[in-house]
Amino acid sequence: MWASIQRELALLGHRSFAVDLPGHGLDAQYPVAYQAPQDLDAWAQEPSTLAGTTLRDNADVVVEAVRRLAAHGPVVLVGASLGGTAISVAGNLVPELIDRLVYLSAWSCVEKANPIEYFGEPEFAANLMGPLAALNVGDPAALGVGRANYRTADPELLAKLKAATMADVTDEQFRAFLNILQPDESLAVMTGDARVEADTWGTIPRSYIRLTEDRSLPIAMQDRLIAEADALTPGNPYDVHTLDSSHAGFVFRAAEVAAVLAGLPV
Template identity: 80%
Template sequence: MTPVFRTSRRPRPVREANPTFVLVHGVCSSSLMWAPVQRELALLGHRSFAVDLPGHGFEAQYPAAYQAPQNLDAWAAEPSKLAQVTLQDNIDMVVDAVGRLAEHGPVILVGASLGGTTITGVGNTVPDLVSRLVYISGWSCVQRANPIEYMQEPEFGDNLLAPLAALNVGDPAELGVGRANYRTADPVMLAALKASMMADGTDEQFRAFLNILQPDESLAVMTADARGHADTWGTIARTYIRLTDDRSLPVAMQDRLIAEADALTPGNPYDVHTLATSHVGFLLRPAEVAKILDGLTV
């Protein structure tokens, strides 16, 4: 006789029209970064879809000269597949995914860091297909056109990115991309990178994260006009998750982005939540992130 296993735990009720969370990564990253959050969302009964933007994930470029032993001179001259990728390419890819997922229920679009520019563009393009926009320390541009312009503002002054210029390989103007040597063995550079990105993690956690990054990111994506428009993007419910210990996109700049958006659409302000983490430290606390996202579906 086949044994029957029972559990005393009752299944969680299934909500009507359970949404799909579409997760958009930031600079030099991929869908892999979202794995901890996706696990927690699944435990709460939610569907999620993590995007690999064009030229990211398994489309990423890892030349032999980037491997160990590295040949930085050869790598500096290596053309980049991302040089031709634009912000519109990113937006078009996510619009296609949102359109297909919307056939199965509401869509909540989540963008971290530079991923915020893509979800803003999607909101401008198909506002009727997006139930909510969620920015996790994300670039939500309104007054200035793009992150590069905002980086010249006083609210960005608390960032720790300046020393990281030494990580750059090649001429961005010639390559069409920013190229960072995330496989450096320089302890000073590694310490500076950790302080800017994941100061709240262990060295082991930081190195694990570093090894899922890809070295190139398109300059065209970072310099395009990424402003949200009041009559499209501004009509969508939106949430901002502030990261108070962020030294890549300082909390003062996050608060400015929130304030500018609220001024643009005073009748549709941000729903604001706060976590005391670094720029990518929220990935080390995925249950808390998933709890916030879960609360948006009630």
């Protein structure tokens, strides 16, 4: 998903590295039952390779990449959406190796342990994720993962998913993006303790890129996360930037995102 932004960063003279978290990228699981024609009953019973993968597992992969990259120069660590939890824990673990953290409409948990705990808060009320429960396949408690059928052909579900995630792009762009999404996400990742620590994470310079049209992680919640972190470390507040983009639509605004990243002090 970072390919378009990496291209723009390269054109600006910057090296970048995209981290595939466990069970994603070329290690992602795409069972035959998920293909077309789909067998949803069989897929609902398919064990997940992500079951039991923890937030710490994700963070450890990020930390290993940071350790290797730090040998070649300053490291600016960027996370989007749920990826914010992995870079937060990495910041807790190796603050001395990270020169700047960047949250792109991402979860930086302070008062509550994880995104799930924030879902019931008033700042989350404008999200459009509720109807998307109809995308779920199988029993998350039994599978250990949330499993979303991104290959659905249901026009109503597709319209709701687009409204929640990428309302500002064309239908063709939206469908292209869906085809890079891996359907499973570990419950242990989503419910792990992602709270940041003032004496480690809080010492790293940090930036937040707000997405004003985000209906998955609403702007009010983004602003709450910024405010909570700034209250935790008032001497080291977020450097804040704003784009009028949807939650994932920023991948089609790569030049703008790359310009913000390239302009950050290191």
